[in-house]
Amino acid sequence: MKKTLSINSYEKMLDRLYSLIQVRVDKFRRFEQPIAEVINVKNRTIITNFKEIAERLNRDLNELARFFYNDLAISGMIDPNTKQLILFGKFTFERINMSLKYYIKKYLLCPICNSNDTVIIREKKNIFLKCLACGATSSIVE
Ligand SMILES: [Zn+2]
Missing domain, CATH: 3.30.30.170 (Defensin A-like)
Structure with missing residues (x-):
């Protein structure tokens, strides 16, 4: 038996994907x-x-x-x-x-993606901004 993805479920999948992306975009935009x-x-x-x-x-x-x-x-x-x-x-x-x-x-704000979903990490004398949205770690010069 061969399993095929129907057009219907493919569209549903796309809808779900777009809705996920939309949530992220809104999240960024909402930060004032x-x-x-x-x-x-x-x-x-x-x-x-x-x-x-x-x-x-x-x-x-x-x-x-x-x-x-x-x-x-x-x-x-x-x-x-x-x-x-x-x-x-x-x-x-x-x-x-x-x-x-x-x-x-x-x-x-993450300098890479501008997300506010970040944490500050202090290591000895260095300080980093870790972005939870895109995963980038940027060093902060104090
Ligand atoms: Zn980022």
């Missing part, structure tokens, strides 16, 4: 840079939606906080209750969002 909500209190700057941003980027709160401290050359802390980021310095909404944009470009 989150906007940091910023308030200034005296000489401090608070990112009120810090936790939501870290979740959107799929990054550890401390990792992301460390980036802001370095980029802005200040120290700060994560409020243990609200998980808001308190920066010990006065910065504008524009400046904070510029930093966030820089983080996303450098530490989040």
Whole structure:
């Protein structure tokens, strides 16, 4: 007995394939840079939606906080209750969002396929961006 693939099941297979591809494309397109909500209190700057941003980027709160401290050359802390980021310095909404944009470009988006489905790998003094979508590993120069 010879098994043949009917046109019908072939078309179904193609449909399924296209739907899978579509999901991936949508996933990439859907990523929009989150906007940091910023308030200034005296000489401090608070990112009120810090936790939501870290979740959107799929990054550890401390990792992301460390980036802001370095980029802005200040120290700060994560409020243990609200998980808001308190920066010990006065910065504008524009400046904070510029930093966030820089983080996303450098530490989040895969330079090969532009996916945000990535993880950061630290090995000794080297830091890599591993893309879970295309599998590429790119080194990040700090
Ligand atoms: Zn990639």
